[in-house]
Amino acid sequence: MSLRKRTILIISIVLGVMLIASYFITQHFLLNSFIKLEEQETREDAERVVGALNSRITWLEGTIYDWACWDDTYTFASDLNTDYTDKNVLSSTFMSLQIDAFVLTDANGELLFGKAYDRNTEKYVDIPRGLLTYLATNNLLKSSPAIDSGAAGITVLTDGTMIIASCPVLTSTGIGPPRGVLTMARYLDDEEIQYLTKTTLLPINIYPLNSSQMPADFTKALQQMTP
Numbered sequence: 001m002s003l004r005k006r007t008i009l010i011i012s013i014v015l016g017v018m019l020i021a022s023y024f025i026t027q028h029f030l031l032n033s034f035i036k037l038e039e040q041e042t043r044e045d046a047e048r049v050v051g052a053l054n055s056r057i058t059w060l061e062g063t064i065y066d067w068a069c070w071d072d073t074y075t076f077a078s079d080l081n082t083d084y085t086d087k088n089v090l091s092s093t094f095m096s097l098q099i100d101a102f103v104l105t106d107a108n109g110e111l112l113f114g115k116a117y118d119r120n121t122e123k124y125v126d127i128p129r130g131l132l133t134y135l136a137t138n139n140l141l142k143s144s145p146a147i148d149s150g151a152a153g154i155t156v157l158t159d160g161t162m163i164i165a166s167c168p169v170l171t172s173t174g175i176g177p178p179r180g181v182l183t184m185a186r187y188l189d190d191e192e193i194q195y196l197t198k199t200t201l202l203p204i205n206i207y208p209l210n211s212s213q214m215p216a217d218f219t220k221a222l223q224q225m226t227p
Contacts, residue, residue: 048200053154055199056192060165060184061152063097068150068167068182069174077104077112077169077179089115091122100162101127103183104169109141112180130157131164131185140166141181154188161188161206 067073076084089102094117101116116127134157135141152165164185168178186192188206197204 045200045202049196049202049204052196052199056163056196057152057154057165060099060163060186061150061167063099064152064165064167064182064184065150067184069170069172071172073104073169073182074171074179077106080112085113089113091117091124095119095122097184099184099186101131101183101185103127103131103135103185104180105141105183106180107142107178109136109181111141128157128159128162128185130159131162131183133158134164135166135183140183162186163188163192 072084072088075081094100094102094115098119099117100119101114103114104112106112114127116125117123118125134155138151140151150165150167152163154161154163162185164183166181166183168176169180169182170176170178193204193206
């Protein structure tokens with residue numbers, strides 16, 4: 001074989017190896033880049049949803065604080081005057097505050113007053129049993145001596161997923177001792193999910209962790225997270 005042919009053959013082999021190596025290197029870096037980009041987009045989407053949910057929790061916290069730290073509520077927790085409930089806890093109250101349940105207990109956790117309202121049918125309904133069970137189980141019915149002992153968050157109940165906020169009953173100036181606990185709750189229903197979808201510009205679905213309707217990739221991720 002002449003030197004020229006041998007040189008051409010060597011160059012061809014080197015070029016072939018370089019092309020193959022370049023292909024695999026490119027594939028590797030491109031794949032990693034796409035994975036990182038997808039992870040970043042997923043993280044940003046999740047942060048947007050969490051931020052929107054937190055804003056709804058904060059909104060309910062602000063609403064309940066106005067009611068719990070109010071002289072009229074503080075007085076009612078002591079004398080149970082029906083004038084307070086007749087004038088303030090009306091169907092229009094549930095509609096304007098966008099809540100589904102209003103629960104007031106004394107310092108020992110005994111129910112002083114409670115109402116629930118179905119804003120779709122515009123009728124009063126029983127207080128969700130799952131809500132009362134959750135509040136009792138998590139010691140949210142009894143008032144703590146601390147005036148900043150409120151709590152708020154989202155929980156999945158037997159009756160459905162709810163946004164819940166509880167606050168000690170204080171005077172309008174925020175002085176105690178607390179005379180009980182006021183709890184407000186609203187379902188994370190279709191109306192709320194539509195609001196969150198519009199706010200985040202993302203399709204949102206809510207699933208209990210043990211739901212059979214949860215997408216397969218979410219179920220797989222949960223299984224990998226479980227020790």
